[in-house]
Amino acid sequence: MxxxxxxxxxxxxxxxxxxxxxxxxxxxxxxxxxxxxxYGWLMALPVVAVAVIGAMTHDVRWLLVALMLVFIVAPxxxxxxxTYYMLAPEARRAVLRKRxxxxxxxxxxLEYMHPERKTSAKDATGDADIKIPAxxxxxxxxxxxxxxIAWGDVLRIRSTSRFMVYFLRGERMQFLLVxxxxxxxxxxxxxx
Numbered sequence: 001m002x003x004x005x006x007x008x009x010x011x012x013x014x015x016x017x018x019x020x021x022x023x024x025x026x027x028x029x030x031x032x033x034x035x036x037x038x039y040g041w042l043m044a045l046p047v048v049a050v051a052v053i054g055a056m057t058h059d060v061r062w063l064l065v066a067l068m069l070v071f072i073v074a075p076x077x078x079x080x081x082x083t084y085y086m087l088a089p090e091a092r093r094a095v096l097r098k099r100x101x102x103x104x105x106x107x108x109x110l111e112y113m114h115p116e117r118k119t120s121a122k123d124a125t126g127d128a129d130i131k132i133p134a135x136x137x138x139x140x141x142x143x144x145x146x147x148x149i150a151w152g153d154v155l156r157i158r159s160t161s162r163f164m165v166y167f168l169r170g171e172r173m174q175f176l177l178v179x180x181x182x183x184x185x186x187x188x189x190x191x192x
Contacts, residue, residue: 107151
């Protein structure tokens, strides 16, 4: 992303994305990339301390304790992250199909949409499956109402290789992922 595009976004240019879906894996990857630099050293500190004690005393048992911390305690901490952040109601923003309207300085509006499913129908050229909205989901899983997030609730914006990440105010680390591809597809369709 160029500096010109970033400055245009901060000056109030409205951005409306194509409908998109992000996975829980995408959400978790961004969560880990934010959480580890802040708190990862707290997990590494006991491992390093026990390994240093083992090396200084030439006692292999301490090194085994360090390995137990890495292979038993660390995965338990990761499961805590998953249950605390990924099962939060706010995480639904990441996994539901949606269209996002972003007006910097004013708001971010999320319009939730029904998921798409692949059918055996062919597109106009007759060589590929097409995606259509899944009508049968409407009775089973009602969509949440459209959501508007005030711009004052956006704490910061970070750009990754695949997403614009909008960090939101809240008691937990909350963020909204907007794929660059959804924005660029939308801009391409406007210019055609």
